[in-house]
Amino acid sequence: MPDTMPSYVDSYVYLFGVLTLASFFWIIISGVILVIFGPDWWHVSAVGHFFNSTHFWSVQAFFFFMVxxxxxQFLMAAWRGGRHWTWIGGWMLFLLSILAGFTGYLSQNNFDAQWVGTQGKDAMNSVGVGGFFNLLNFGQMYGLHVFLLPMLILFLIGVHLFLVRKHGVVEPLPLDDGYDKENRRPTGSPVPEGESRP
Amino acid sequence: MNGPGLQPPINAGPAWQYSFFNLSVPDLIVVGLMIVVFVLAIAIPFPGGDNDSTH
Known part of the structure; x- marks a missing residue:
């Protein structure tokens, strides 16, 4: 595995990934506290409101930095150099996070949750999975939200980070300034025999 | 009809609407903020980094 940071990562652009990870850390911390005390607590007590809000704003930061x-990563074509699984894994994380956020809305146990649930149930029925996922079933949505989806996301984050460590950060796209530095001539002009690159 | 004290439980407030696009004011603020943060992250030099643009 690479053990030094390449010079091109000296940019704030490379911090968005770790900021997403930091947000996820706070989502888990606040979520575990919410799980311990339950909806009666997070809707009623002042401390419950605080941790409910912490959980909500961590999610906002999570999606903000993830996007x-x-x-x-899209603009630097980060799937280059055998990094396609890092890219695909990132997309899977994004889609799973949307599901986790959605089941989170359903788990709020308030008017928002009922509204989202009744609207979403029609969408589930229309794509034929309404028999498996009942959005109005708080227990099912809560279970998906606090256990299954976080575990999947945690696992995929582990894979994602391992792949980033294994392949290193993608190198910047080559700068096409009309001059081929390696062969010291304008880009695209023929290289004579015996003078070519190694 | 509803009395003045009775409001729908969900009211997202004003929204920008064009064809099927519908973005609430908070949505627009977040998207705008994301673009600003992204541009700043590229534009602002990283402290301690080698910002020598000659190589």
Whole structure:
């Protein structure tokens, strides 16, 4: 595995990934506290409101930085150099996170949750999975939200980080300034025999 | 009809609407903020980094 940071990572653009990870850390911390005390607590007590809000705002930061991370990696074509599984894994994380966020809305146990649940149930029925996922079933949605989806996300984050460590950060795209530095001539002009690159 | 004290439980407030696009004001603020943060992250030099642009 690479053990030094390449010079091109000296940019704030490369911080969006770790900011997403830091947000996820706070989502887990606040979520575990919410799980311990339950809806009666997070809707009623002042401390419950605080941790409910912490959980909510951590999610906002999580998606904010994840999408910025996605923009950055897309614009630098970060799937190059055998990094396609890092890219695909990132997409899987994004889609799973949307499901986790959605089941989170359903787990709020308030008017928002009922509204989202009744609207979403029609969508589930229309794509034929309404028999498996009942969005109005708080127990099912809560279970998916606090156990299955976080475990999947945690596992995929582990794989994602391992792949980033294994392959290193993608090198910047080559700068096409019309001059081929390696062969010291304008880009695209023929290289004579015996003078070519090694 | 509803009395003045009775409001729908969900009211997202004003929204920008064009064709099927519908973005609430908070949505627009977040998207705008993301673009600003992204541009700043590229534009602002990283402290301690080698910002020598000659190589």
């Amino acid at each position: 910025l991370h996605l923009w950055a």
